[in-house]
Amino acid sequence: MNQKINIAVVGNGSWATALIKILTEHPSTYIHWWMRSQESVDYINENLHNPKYLSSVELHTEKFSATTDLQKVVDESEIILLAVPSAFLHQALSTVTLPTDKTYITAIKGIEPNSKQVVAQYLKQDHQIPLENIVLISGPCHAEEVALEKLSYLTISGLNDERTSQVANLIKCKFINVTQTRDLIGAEYASVLKNIYAIGAGISHGLGYGDNFLAVFVSAALREMRYFLHEFHQENRDVKEAAYMGDLLVTCYSQFSRNRSFGNMLGKGYSVKSAQLEMSMIAEGYYATDLVFQIAKENKMSMPIVESIYEVVYGGKIAKKVFKNLAENQLS
Numbered sequence: 001m002n003q004k005i006n007i008a009v010v011g012n013g014s015w016a017t018a019l020i021k022i023l024t025e026h027p028s029t030y031i032h033w034w035m036r037s038q039e040s041v042d043y044i045n046e047n048l049h050n051p052k053y054l055s056s057v058e059l060h061t062e063k064f065s066a067t068t069d070l071q072k073v074v075d076e077s078e079i080i081l082l083a084v085p086s087a088f089l090h091q092a093l094s095t096v097t098l099p100t101d102k103t104y105i106t107a108i109k110g111i112e113p114n115s116k117q118v119v120a121q122y123l124k125q126d127h128q129i130p131l132e133n134i135v136l137i138s139g140p141c142h143a144e145e146v147a148l149e150k151l152s153y154l155t156i157s158g159l160n161d162e163r164t165s166q167v168a169n170l171i172k173c174k175f176i177n178v179t180q181t182r183d184l185i186g187a188e189y190a191s192v193l194k195n196i197y198a199i200g201a202g203i204s205h206g207l208g209y210g211d212n213f214l215a216v217f218v219s220a221a222l223r224e225m226r227y228f229l230h231e232f233h234q235e236n237r238d239v240k241e242a243a244y245m246g247d248l249l250v251t252c253y254s255q256f257s258r259n260r261s262f263g264n265m266l267g268k269g270y271s272v273k274s275a276q277l278e279m280s281m282i283a284e285g286y287y288a289t290d291l292v293f294q295i296a297k298e299n300k301m302s303m304p305i306v307e308s309i310y311e312v313v314y315g316g317k318i319a320k321k322v323f324k325n326l327a328e329n330q331l332s
Contacts, residue, residue: 008073011083018143024063025173031064032073041066086110107137109191110284111291118188132160138191139247142256149175155243157187194248195285197221199263201252206267220331259285304330
């Protein structure tokens with residue numbers, strides 16, 4: 001008989017819900033689900049589906065319980081999965097004690113804004129979690145297709161092969177295939193960068209640029225990603241693999257990409273505030289754009305695509321003029 005594996009899931013958005021669907025496919029898992037709102041906890045425990053995100057996904061009562069007590073779910077679990085927006089991670093963890101010997105999975109595709117670090121580095125610095133105990137889940141994968149059980153692929157990255165393999169085995173199921181890498185930090189930065197580039201892809205679409213331009217834009221974005229990763233975190237990696245190019249492609253092209261949708265509204269003339277109000281979910285690329293721009297500036301890195309997106313999102317520049325300059329002078 002398989003021993004029960006207790007997993008804490010911190011977050012209640014679409015990606016957290018999709019990951020719970022995946023994890024409950026494994027016969028030995030039990031999910032301790034933390035949510036901020038007692039109203040959401042009561043609804044999900046009674047109705048067995050998330051009312052706000054992926055509401056078509058029916059959950060099984062024997063496989064999970066929901067609560068607002070974060071310390072309780074951490075204490076009762078040997079694996080802690082973090083799936084809250086990066087902008088709210090510090091606040092969510094500020095009142096909890098995180099044991100340093102457990103396995104921590106980050107499914108957050110953003111930079112923690114207070115430390116300006118990817119989540120693995122933040123956990124090490126602020127909570128003394130060894131990097132060897134941290135595992136990253138990255139794409140290419142959208143929560144909406146997981147809900148439909150469409151065949152999807154996830155990349156599991158970590159420095160400790162045993163922990164990485166354990167997480168990979170828990171994630172793999174009939175509609176999820178997995179690959180493993182040791183590029184924990186590089187893959188995490190790639191998952192941050194692709195959200196920024198997806199905003200740019202959306203802006204170009206909103207401005208009326210076609211597929212031909214987008215193909216050139218994405219090719220240039222991949223080159224810029226490779227340059228950033230080489231300069232900022234050297235590792236033996238191939239950016240044509242799924243965790244890098246694959247995740248970039250799906251985020252720039254997919255109808256489910258919230259970052260692309262956000263950029264599309266900016267290209268159509270929405271203000272940043274208006275675009276954010278129109279969206280029901282957070283576009284991680286919004287926060288990442290400022291932080292990656294500052295990192296590149298501090299390290300004297302030339303990143304014209306990130307700089308252009310920053311000018312539109314934070315600089316108040318007119319998207320049409322910025323992207324005309326980008327198209328004519330920076331992409332070839």
